[in-house]
Amino acid sequence: MNAVFTLMLQRIRRDRLQLLIWIVGIALLALFTVSAVDKAYGDPSGRQNILQLAVANPSILMLRGTPEGGGLDQFVFFEIFTFIALLAGLMNTFLAVRHSRAEEESGRAEFLASTPAGRTLPTVATIVYGALVNVVNGLFLAIAFIVGGLDAKGSIVAGCATAAVGLTFLAVGLSAAQLMRTSRGANGVAAAAVTAAYVFRGIGDALGTPSADHLHMTVAWWSWISPIGWGQQTLAYDQNTLTPLLLNLALTAAFLALVFVLQSQRDSGASLLAGRLGRVDARSFLSSSFGLAWRLQWPTVVGWCVGSAFGGLLTGTLAQAVSSAAAADPTVEKIMAGLIPGGKGSLVQLFISAIFVMVGVLAAACATQVVIRMRQEETEGTAEQVLATRVSRARWLVSYLTVGTVSIVLVLLSGAAASSLSSWAIGDTSAQAEDSFSAAAAQLPAALVYLTVLALVFVLLPGWTVGLGWTLLGLGAVFGLFGGLVGMPQWARDLSPFTHSPVPVGTSTDWTGGIWMLCIAVAVAILATVGMKRRELNTA
Template identity: 45%
Template sequence: MTDLPRAAALASQRLRRDGVQLILWIVGAAVLAAAAYAGVQSAFDSDAARRSLLAAALANPVILLFRGLPSGAGEGAFVAFLIVPFLCLLAALMSTFLAVRHTRAEEESGRADLVGATSAGRMLPVAVALLHGAAANTVFATLVALGLIAVGLPVPGALVTGAAAGGVGLVFLGFGLIAAQVFRTSRAANTAGVTGILLAYLIAGIGNALGTPSADLQRMESAWPTWLSPFGWAENTRPFSDDALAPLLPALGVALLLSLGALASSHRRDVGASLLGERTGPAEAHATLRSPASLLWRLSAGAVLAWSAGAALAGLLSTTLGSVVEEIGADNPALEAILAQISAADGSLDQAVLTTFFVMIGIFAACAGVQGVVRIRQEEVHGTAEPVLATAVGRVRWLGAAAAVSVIAIALVLTVGVAGACLGVVGTSGAPDLYRSAVVAAGGQLVAATVFTALAALVFTLSPRATLPLGWGLVAVAAVLGLFGPILGLPDDLARLSPIAAAPIPVGDGTDIRGLWWMLGTTAAAMTAALTLMRRRELAPDG
């Protein structure tokens, strides 16, 4: 009982720090869930249109790598097919980042030492992070359910949808707490968390793709790999169809085991230590590490490789699924209309499919670019920027090097995407003009992705503490508008507020430049302002 006041005080402090971030995560997910229903009513308003899309997905199961588990053509079940994996993904990311932020990041900043110096002990911060994360996931699940109920969907299915997302969030809350015990830095712990989330998402998709379809091609029974993934457990609750809560029992069990493991580890290890020790580096840096740009590239290379791997897969699919989607579009005018909104009304369907996938590749590229700016903010917080700036490297050169590395990372991700698209054309004997279309689409997304890098750099100079939430937040909002805008029935003008959706695209033998000029102007203005303001900006190491 004596720990309750200390726990309450620590929880209150963390809630004040997390208030805005949690509101964005949770309210954004609830709005997305409600908007998905409105989008389905608009774009797939007939039972025949929904049945056509589900039949195509089950006949060509590679589509299930990126969607949920088909459970019928009813409005609710169809909404769950489209949105449940993404709601679970949001809950997982929110929970992992929360867990690392309040454990390993606290130890890195030295704040954990201050708490540990009191009578609170070493386990209390982890215990409070666990309770804080559990409460956040409960609110997440509740608001998602209320959002679906508010638009008129059945209450049981809405509650199961919320519970599925919250269950996945609890699993990755425990996973994030374990990662914070294993790795020495918050950067490594967050990387491990995101990697685990993406692997779990992919495993569930593979299990769904290898499943057994029903005779009418409206329902898929998952194969065994799906049951190895928290996303698979969530999808097999089948909201608005079976409304089964039993598949969530493994999620609760795994979340409990991971949380207990994190608590036991925090009790045994020293503050600041990790279960996995750091490798000893060489006494002298290699010649390729003697400039700020080369050092930043070395630090970013692993993340860029991960984004490039996703781009390669998306690029390959962009030119291999064209014939599949053409067959679907012939029987489903709603799908063809969505692709036309994403691309251009007078472009070919193959170009529309390619453009759609390059929107996804553009998101990967934007993430790689923003990550380069976030990286120098992390270096600043951790104190490792000071030794660099104590040399002849000035602050403007340091920021300029980070921006240059980010642009190189963006270009590399998009180049890999183009290479994947070209391999797809070769493998399927596709139309030769798709080579040009891939290059044009990649060029357009290059312009779009650099907008986010420039804006993140400007935020870094004006409000350092906001670099991480605003940098990633801008990409998230743009991704929702670019990927979900057409599905949700949003007007073109609103969707194209996102640079990703406003990027130049191929149209027939030409190019629709769309928002090229305002994006170039925004990038130039934001980057110029950032470099100018950086001359007077002092280091801000406080997190």
């Protein structure tokens, strides 16, 4: 037990900054949401109208969840729970992989295995540590809701639901670490599982059966195959039942049992899915620093492109459904206009622009992983081998910046192309295709800012690259995507590059924000390149 306790303390010390940002950020998001909903929808009749509109529009249910009453408490749960559960899932998968597969990649797991701790106790310590993190996260969330004035019992149920969803994805992340040979692959599989759970829950909600007053929903079976859906079915602030969380605990136990079985059957550093054998002779393309950087990164880029294409498909197929809902209720357009700053134009254009902000976040995430890969190459010592050739440090950095730029463009083009194809498939005009490509182009500057700023962090503070990279992206996404919905002050929203992305709707578009961000990205890239010339390699 002393060994487990020591390992837990090591994990807490290592993650203290990241976890503080995750847990406090989720709690503040919940508190802001309560305040914003109270100000914007304080009138019960107004909340009922919004819920009835949501029930009539499956696209809103897919993104938000299902309504369970018109009270302020139930409305807040409808507004924010599924997104909080998504964040909790990602937090736990990253945590699980960081303390399992990433440890094996770095060689630290092998050193620990040679001590009395062996191979089992570090995994036990990660599970206990992860469970403690989820309890704290659920507690902070419940306190935030209570401080916001919501019912205490419902707030505790919402906190328990979030903790249970997070615990399930902790086990999923540990299982992915057994399957994949690299931490990048494990993170990709685990994040895909979180996304799939969110999508299945969304499909089940969208296909659900509304009550006679259109203030409640009975979800379809799709929601019952999603851990996020199980958390939602606690019906916090309405029925307050914890029974669905037994499914979360059962699935968690099953995945953890699988983890110990697989770990006992494989060598340290090995994986259930073996890596593909390489070629005997390398292609000439790999003789350049850019070619090598692209070869290392392209599988990750493909994964982000697939996610972007899925977002594009949603955009193309649901845009006309939103337009039909607006014909039945003119307040829909007002709601959509509030999703993006400066939103003016047709409802379809507003919807496309709002969804492509999310695609822009995916592009920025892809760029973040490019820079993180560069940092991993440095810490693992492989960058030193590249720089032992005629490749200079500045050229090496520029190669990764080029790969990052290409990756951003490909992710945005994937979303725009999927949106256009889906709109053509349902018989829409070419106007929507033009709107999709314009909306994708509008997200390019913000993603480039994330790429270059993180590259500068890599040059100046290399040890902060991974933690600060995901933290900046997470905060920017929350402030940019949900700042307006949860009532954040304008100065806080302005901290996010996504807030300043052009909104290509209407007859004219103001590209000023995009031009300024492009100028900032170029200036920061030059500064990072100059700084890299003077910087020594740092493997610590």
